[in-house]
Amino acid sequence: MNIEWITKYAPYLYFDKNEPFFPVRVGVTVLEEAGPSPSTRRTFPFNDSRLQAIIEYAIYWDYDIQHLYELEHVWVYVGHDGEVLDCEASFHGHFFKGLLRDRGNLTDGTHAKLYSQPGKHAFMPDHEMFYLIPDLMTATNENAGRRGLLVTGPFDGVYSTDDETDRIVEQYLKTLRFQPSMEFEEYRIDPSLYVSWAELHAEVPLRIKDRLAEIRQATGGTAR
Structure with a gap:
């Protein structure tokens, strides 16, 4: 893994001033030919002759304000020629363009400036x-914890949950609910967080x- 190259193109993330959770690992994959993502349900066609590689940053948090375990992506x-041709960023199981039309959020020529939804971490440029999200404020407050231990995507079948586990996760996350300030501060990914996707995939169940x-x-919970 070429950490210098990965760091050169890493997004600059912006978190709400009241954000309680920050990334703990970033699984990186460099895609150099057409094929599927190893970490999410996407396939890349490589139909642009200018394209050398797609760097996939699978950004992992231990918590979302509504559930245990969070994985978002930036491509x-x-x-x-080393130019950033494009950028995409995940948004609750979907994705949006990560660059504004005028590329005004491309900092230093190689770093996409992306904002993270307070508590939920989906990205927007x-x-x-x-403010278009209907539950922007309620998700971090009265609806905190309501999804318990999330099981989805690349971790289907790797671990499981039950009603008691979901209950104590919700109970815990309700103690961390907050009101977004909607003022954002820059966060740069520490290179020490970078691992391969295979390493992150193996580590996640242990972290959970x-x-x-x-x-x-x-919480005094008893879930196993």
Whole structure:
């Protein structure tokens, strides 16, 4: 893994000033030919002759304000000449363009400036777009924790949940609910967080186990 190259094109993330959760790992894959993403349900055709590689940043948090475990993505399209051709960023199971039409949020020529939805972490290139989300404020407050331990996507079948586990996760996350300030501060990914996707995939179930143990201790829950 070429950390210098990965760092050169890494997005600059912007988090709400009241954000309680930050990335703990970033699984990186460099795609150099047509094929599927290893970490989410996407396939890349490589039909632009200018394209050298797509850098996939699978950004992992231990928590979303509504559930345990969070994975969002940023894809940076790099040309043979080193130019950023495009960027895309995930948004609750879907994705949007990560660059504004005028590329005004491309900083230093290689870093897409992306805003993270408070508590939920989906990405947008302009924070004003978050105001289009109907539950922008309620998700981080009265609806905190309501999805318990999330099981989805690349971790289907890797671990499981039950009503008691979901209950204590919700109980814990309700203690962290907050009101977004909608003022954002820059966050740059520390290179020490980068691992391969295979390493991250193996680590996630262990992190979930550890977080559940901490939650049981904090809440007096009994879920196994």
